[in-house]
Amino acid sequence: MNRQTGILLFILLVLSQSALAMEWKRLMIGDHLMVKVEIARTSVEQEIGLGGRDSVPEGTGMLFVYNVPGNRIFWMKGMSIPIDILWARNGQIVFIEHQVPPPSSLAGDRSLKRYGKGIRADMVLELPAGYAVNHTISPGQSIRLIP
Numbered sequence: 001m002n003r004q005t006g007i008l009l010f011i012l013l014v015l016s017q018s019a020l021a022m023e024w025k026r027l028m029i030g031d032h033l034m035v036k037v038e039i040a041r042t043s044v045e046q047e048i049g050l051g052g053r054d055s056v057p058e059g060t061g062m063l064f065v066y067n068v069p070g071n072r073i074f075w076m077k078g079m080s081i082p083i084d085i086l087w088a089r090n091g092q093i094v095f096i097e098h099q100v101p102p103p104s105s106l107a108g109d110r111s112l113k114r115y116g117k118g119i120r121a122d123m124v125l126e127l128p129a130g131y132a133v134n135h136t137i138s139p140g141q142s143i144r145l146i147p
Contacts, residue, residue: 026146027063027125029093033135034146037063037125050126051078061127063145069122075112076103082129087121088143095119095139099129 023039040046040062050062066072069089079102087095097115116124123143131137 025063027061027143028146029135029137029143030141033137034059035125035127036060040064048078049074050081050083052080054080056081056083056126056128058128058131061125061131064124064126066122069120071118072116072121072124074115074124074126076100077109077112079103084127084129084132085115086125086127086132086137086143087116087119088123088125089121091142091144093137093139093141093143094121096132096137098132 022045023041025037025039027035027037029035036059038060040049046064049064050056056062064072072087074085082099082101085097085100086093095116100115103112125143
């Protein structure tokens with residue numbers, strides 16, 4: 001086995017273990033919209049995010065949870081589908097980036113657009129593209145995990 005094959009196998013192993021270990025929860029947006037979310041808590045889960053997937057089923061998403069509010073910058077590395085990205089702080093949506101497109105296959109890491117600059121958040125939610133508009137999600141609405 002050459003070095004490149006070994007690295008590829010390691011990455012696939014990490015991806016598969018990360019996907020298996022992901023925690024699923026229910027998230028309430030506003031007073032009535034329930035979304036099933038994968039919780040990305042570890043740095044590995046957060047770095048991979050929804051990268052490498054060819055779809056996000058309707059009514060599901062990925063929630064990035066942080067211990068304290070901070071400037072949460074996201075990029076679309078490894079993404080092949082468009083998504084909506086929602087930033088929340090203290091249980092309230094503070095900003096939404098709609099229809100974020102996947103990068104060109106030719107784009108290098110340095111040229112990838114960054115999203116969320118200047119937005120302080122303790123949670124970030126990735127949803128299928130168009131979900132926020134289709135379900136009238138807007139800044140100011142509450143967002144909370146259901147125990």
